[in-house]
Amino acid sequence: MNLKRLKTLSRTTICIMQLSCFLSLAQTNTDHLKTINTSLFDEILKMDSLLFSAYNNVEVDKYKALISEDIEFFHDKNGLINSKERIIESLKKIAKAKKNTSYTITRKLVKNTLEVHEIPGFGVLETGLHQFIETSEGGKRSITQAKFIHLWKKQNRNWVITKVFSYNHQPVKKKVNPDKKAISLTHKQMDTYTGDYQFAPKFVLTIIREGHKLFGLAQGDKIEIIPYAIHKFLIARDNSKLEFLIDDNDSVIGVEMQTKKGTMKAKKITNK
Incomplete structure (x- = not known):
């Protein structure tokens, strides 16, 4: 196994461990x-x-x-x-x-x-x-x-x-109190975030909207994500931060997740 392939495998393994609490294939x-x-x-x-x-x-x-x-x-x-x-x-x-x-x-x-x-x-x-x-x-x-x-x-x-x-x-940690942290977004704004985000070849995060709330799909669960600033969200389960990345045209092109184990980025691959 060459060094480049070994590094790729190592990164994939770390990603699998870090995403186990949040990411899954629906x-x-x-x-x-x-x-x-x-x-x-x-x-x-x-x-x-x-x-x-x-x-x-x-x-x-x-x-x-x-x-x-x-x-x-x-x-x-x-x-x-x-x-x-x-x-x-x-x-x-x-x-x-x-x-x-x-x-x-x-x-x-x-x-x-x-x-x-x-x-x-x-x-x-x-x-x-x-x-x-x-x-x-x-x-x-x-x-x-x-x-x-x-x-x-x-x-x-x-x-x-x-x-x-x-x-x-x-x-199980206490959820964020939306009344203290949340800001209001329109349905149109929320819909710009929905879609699939690929962190690794077999790990895709799906963001969906239900009514006035956004959720991330994770191992059969729906984990609410709560907006506290434009493009910035808190994961209700553990208060980890999620920031959607935009391009020069203000289109959502990816997401960055900050956890205790570090920062991970994913590219948006589909819209919902």
Whole structure:
């Protein structure tokens, strides 16, 4: 491998790492939705809702009925729990804390992140992102987001969860307060920014407008970008800065994103 190719590969690798929180190909989710078994997807979505409705409302018996006797729970902070009894005891502790203190915890599935993959002869693999919103003594509130994998098995016509992987736990930062930072733009001004911006051969950022707001597509999520000056925006998730680049004719030709890891530029390749 020559030096020039090695440098190119290195730049691409760095770009992949830096863009993992924001950039994605919208086509990934589109292809998944085209091939998915809609009926099975709806069934597992319902099971997910039942499982975490029981968790959020601390309904121990309902929660217990949805967990296999040979459950294995892999957690990147707490390690392996391979005892159904221990899992149920943890839920009982939450119930006690909710009853005796002001502590609350609620699990929320992140919209448009759920994927369902059938495992013939066994069951279903469910993947996605979820958040846990905790409120402790004094009203202090925190949100943690994590990736998850659930392995469901159908036993006697009933679904039970046999394996859980919960990993990549990260705190969710507070969003920008638009009332303090935002400026007003017309729909015409906003539409000049919409389109696809290519950071790397396989990494394209898509900017769309919905009503009076602009969003960037990222791994199935829509992350709001908030204007604080002409051509300058804040990314609502972490307050990173996004500046659209213009030419001498005042046409948008690219975008520059400033993050804690550095500055990245992308060329505008299509309009929306």
